[in-house]
Amino acid sequence: MPSTASAPDPTMTRIVEAVQLGQTGAAAEARQLLTALWDEIGPGDDALHRCTLAHHLADLQDTLDAELRWDERALAAVSELTDDRTQRHLPSLEVRxxxxxxxxxxxxxxxxxxNPDPAREYLARARAHLAQLPDDPYGEMIRAAVCEFVADDPTDHRRR
Structure with missing residues (x-):
């Protein structure tokens, strides 16, 4: 994600570089770099850094339990995030x-x-926030993923 902020954020730059490395097939190396960065910044660091790191680390895990823990960390960090902080990184970015x-x-x-009950609960939360997404390729991608999730969920009786 390009930044139009006045000064580059070196931590976000490192996160983006590691994520790009993972996208080239070097998932283990990307996971190692991001985990080291997580250890470096610590639990009290910038919520944008923690949310972004945890979000991307979740995708690089070898087990579902580890993935869930990182997804939970990303959600916990976003609760501390403000629009002011996100907009210092990218002026149009909002926490919602x-x-x-x-x-x-x-x-x-x-x-x-x-775990169908928590899955349905989190899906309902995702659906409740879809209107907050921008009308752009990112928003379209998330909306499509929610629709796909519902279509693939045999326990969701609303689709029948």
Whole structure:
């Protein structure tokens, strides 16, 4: 995500570089870099850094339990995040656009772990926040993922 902020954020730059490395197939190396960065910044650091790190670390885990823990950390960090902070990174970014994706990730993780009740609860939260998404490719991607999740969920009787 390009930043139009006046000064580059070195931590966000490192996160983006590690994520891009993971997207090239070097998931283990990306996970190692992001985990080291997580250890470096600590639990009291910038909520944007923690949310972004945890969100991307979840996708790089080898087990569903580990993925769930990172997804939960991302959601916990977003609760401390403010629009003022996100907009210092990217002027148009608002905290509310994080929520549908974070809730959807938790729903998906719980579904794959065989926990239908929390999966449905998080899916309902994701759906409740869809209107907050921008009308852009990111918003379309998250809306489509929610629709796909519902279509793939045999326990969701609303689709029948």
């Amino acid at each position: 656009v994080f929520l549908p994706s974070l809730y959807l990730n938790l729903a998906d993780c719980h579904r794959r772990l065989g």
